[in-house]
Amino acid sequence: MARPSAPPDLLALDETELTAFMREIGEPAYRGRQLFEWVHEKGARSFDAMTNLPKALRERLAAEAQIGTLVETKRQRATDGTIKTLLRLPSGRAVEAVLIPDFDDAGAPRRMTACVSSQVGCAMGCTFCATGLLGFQENLTAGQIAAQAHHLDGIATAEYGRGLSNIVYMGMGEPLQNYPAVAKSVGLITEGLGLSAKRVTVSTVGLARRIRQLADDQAAGRIPPFRLAVSLHAPTDAQRSAIMPVNRSEKTDLTALKDAIQHYHAITGHRVTYEYCVFAGVNDSDEDARQLAAVARWAPSKVNLIVYNPVEGTPFTSPPEAELDRFIRALVREEVRVTVRRSRGQDIDAACGQLAGAENA
Numbered sequence: 001m002a003r004p005s006a007p008p009d010l011l012a013l014d015e016t017e018l019t020a021f022m023r024e025i026g027e028p029a030y031r032g033r034q035l036f037e038w039v040h041e042k043g044a045r046s047f048d049a050m051t052n053l054p055k056a057l058r059e060r061l062a063a064e065a066q067i068g069t070l071v072e073t074k075r076q077r078a079t080d081g082t083i084k085t086l087l088r089l090p091s092g093r094a095v096e097a098v099l100i101p102d103f104d105d106a107g108a109p110r111r112m113t114a115c116v117s118s119q120v121g122c123a124m125g126c127t128f129c130a131t132g133l134l135g136f137q138e139n140l141t142a143g144q145i146a147a148q149a150h151h152l153d154g155i156a157t158a159e160y161g162r163g164l165s166n167i168v169y170m171g172m173g174e175p176l177q178n179y180p181a182v183a184k185s186v187g188l189i190t191e192g193l194g195l196s197a198k199r200v201t202v203s204t205v206g207l208a209r210r211i212r213q214l215a216d217d218q219a220a221g222r223i224p225p226f227r228l229a230v231s232l233h234a235p236t237d238a239q240r241s242a243i244m245p246v247n248r249s250e251k252t253d254l255t256a257l258k259d260a261i262q263h264y265h266a267i268t269g270h271r272v273t274y275e276y277c278v279f280a281g282v283n284d285s286d287e288d289a290r291q292l293a294a295v296a297r298w299a300p301s302k303v304n305l306i307v308y309n310p311v312e313g314t315p316f317t318s319p320p321e322a323e324l325d326r327f328i329r330a331l332v333r334e335e336v337r338v339t340v341r342r343s344r345g346q347d348i349d350a351a352c353g354q355l356a357g358a359e360n361a
């Protein structure tokens, strides 16, 4: 016997789709706009809250639809204010979504960044990454990605008195392997929370064909103009292939990536951000800095150096401060625009995939 299908997740539907849904059940089109406001803008998670909908309609919706499919099963809070949540999917698997607050000198919240996951596990197999150790398990829907942002927006407002200011797709998974859901979720989140797409950064290991496609889709207005970050982590093909299997294919090696990045910049005019985890003795020599500067010159860019949060079961460590300083100075001499990102939430399972790794193993 066929399993009954799950009721539609309204968090996965944009305004046009919600309007179509309302029409299908015999309601006027303007009800779609009302539903969008409740679900995406006001964050309603129960149909009872939708006071401008007739009671009979609310009861029908409660029987025939759902709002969000993720359930929080664990929450950790670090001394620096970072809050990591573990969210269970209908499949029973779990993903991480992390709130990263940034405070000014007076302790007032300056930025509230949500780091969201796009997949359970990841097929890319980067050798330094806890999520990579899990392998690929499941793609998230647009609604499940949007749900993470809404969940963290609620926590940010409750805990710190302001909602999200930035979203980064740097949690579990390779976002461009789940491109349609990711692109759609950016639209749902930015419209719902009233954020500019400029405040959203999608991070990829460098799937060249997808980068070209997203540039073309953004230029044509088919998807929102979110920003792109590339997880580089090594500046030459030999080094990159050793730690990131994706680089071993000529479709996704540095030559292909360079072409794609230059296409992206030419089409969108956007600067690219390179993420670069600094690994002691692996990618932190003066020669590495020169090679990295060469990559940074492919197109206007900036480099985020990430101080690595060690992952059990991998051989990588972070260099001592003095070595890190030397590497930064070498990049500055090469006129690379560089920012150092310290790992946040170090007293909790902070490296991407560590918390969910235990759950999905």
Ligand code: SF4
Binding pocket: 122, 123, 124, 125, 126, 129, 130, 131, 132, 133, 171, 172, 173, 174, 205, 231
């Ligand atoms: S670093 Fe990103 S792309 Fe690489 S395995 Fe981890 S989640 Fe996947």
